Structures are given as structure tokens and as C-alpha cells.
Amino acid sequence: MSAIDRLAEDFARLPGIGRKTAIRLVFHLMKRPKEEALRLSGSIREVAETIRPCERCGNFAETDLCEICSNPGRDTSLLCVVEEAYDVGAIERTGQFKGVFHVLGGRLSPLDGVGPEELSIPHLLERVGSDAVSEVIVATNASVEGEATAVYLENTIRPLGIKVTRLARGIPVGSDLEYVDGTTIAEALAGRREM
Numbered sequence: 412m413s414a415i416d417r418l419a420e421d422f423a424r425l426p427g428i429g430r431k432t433a434i435r436l437v438f439h440l441m442k443r444p445k446e447e448a449l450r451l452s453g454s455i456r457e458v459a460e461t462i463r464p465c466e467r468c469g470n471f472a473e474t475d476l477c478e479i480c481s482n483p484g485r486d487t488s489l490l491c492v493v494e495e496a497y498d499v500g501a502i503e504r505t506g507q508f509k510g511v512f513h514v515l516g517g518r519l520s521p522l523d524g525v526g527p528e529e530l531s532i533p534h535l536l537e538r539v540g541s542d543a544v545s546e547v548i549v550a551t552n553a554s555v556e557g558e559a560t561a562v563y564l565e566n567t568i569r570p571l572g573i574k575v576t577r578l579a580r581g582i583p584v585g586s587d588l589e590y591v592d593g594t595t596i597a598e599a600l601a602g603r604r605e606m
């Protein structure tokens with residue numbers, strides 16, 4: 412396989428990029444100055460080598476703890492649970508949340524064999540039990556699996572005597588947090604309701 416085909420195949424494996432777009436990207440890179448392609452490859456290498464999950468919350472981190480977990484100004488009694496690390500960015504961009512996060516690494520989906528053990532739910536329960544958490548805000552996506560995950564978390568965490576809230580309506584049903592604008596997320600956060 413030629414270098415061009417190999418690169419096109421790598422691009423085609425990325426989400427949202429079909430075979431045609433992959434080939435167009437390769438030809439675009441070859442037409443541009445060589446430095447541009449080298450910079451792109453350098454950025455990919457840097458991310459691959461330096462970014463890892465935060466030991467405490469699962470957010471993207473460059474050191475053992477992410478920027479949020481290592482910030483003493485954050486309110487650790489307020490714990491916001493999200494599906495993926497990129498959801499942390501969506502909520503952070505609102506500038507309205509001063510608590511900390513927990514990244515599940517997905518959503519419950521029994522049909523696909525994804526149960527609590529496949530997600531970081533056991534670790535979440537450990538944190539909730541030991542970190543003096545007073546409120547858990549469930550910010551899973553407004554999809555069927557996201558809702559089922561929220562209900563499971565409520566049923567598991569509330570008996571521990573901890574308040575469990577869910578983002579208010581306003582997040583369109585079926586939508587992923589990463590595609591929702593900051594104002595809507597901020598309003599949903601402010602209007603969160605007890606489950």
C-alpha cells in the first residue's frame with residue numbers, strides 16, 4: 412500500500428470522515444507547504460504522548476491530575492458526572508460551574524454489553540463515599556442511554572444520603588452536550604432539579 416493510501420485510510424477511520432473526504436484531505440496536505448503537514452503530525456504526536464486520563468476524574472490531563480482537580484479553588488462537594496471527557500469542556504465553557512467532575516467513559520447500554528463495571532461507576536461510588544460530596548449533578552446526554560444512566564446513578568447514589576440532581580430541560584432531547592451552546596447549558600445547570 413502506498414503512503415498516500417495509508418494516510419487516506421487513517422483519516423477515513425476518524426469519526427465523520429468518509430473515504431472521499433479522506434482522499435481530499437491527503438491531496439490538500441500534499442498541495443500545501445510541507446511545514447503544514449509536519450506541524451499537524453507534530454501536534455498529533457504531542458497529544459498522543461502527553462495527554463492521559465486524570466487519575467481522579469478521568470478528564471484529559473497532562474499530569475497525574477487535570478487542571479480542575481489540581482485547582483484548590485474548586486468546590487469538591489459539588490460533583491458533576493458526564494459521559495465523556497469532551498463534555499467537561501462543554502460545561503467549563505459556560506464559566507458557571509465551580510465544582511469538580513467525574514467522567515464515566517460512556518453510558519450504560521446493556522444491549523452492547525456496557526454495564527456499570529465497564530464504566531468508571533465503581534470509582535465514582537468510591538469518590539462519593541470518601542470525598543465529602545454533598546451533591547451529584549448528573550449531566551449525561553439527553554439520549555435514551557443517557558437517561559437510563561442517570562436513573563441508575565440516582566438509584567445508586569441517593570440511598571447513600573447524597574442529593575442527586577439532573578440538568579434542567581432545555582437540552583434538546585437526543586442531543587449530545589458537546590453540540591449544545593454554552594448559554595443553554597448554563598441555564599440547564601442553573602435550573603437543575605432534584606431527581
Ligand SMILES: [Zn+2]
Pocket residue numbers: 465466467468469470476477478479480481
Ligand atoms: Zn481531574
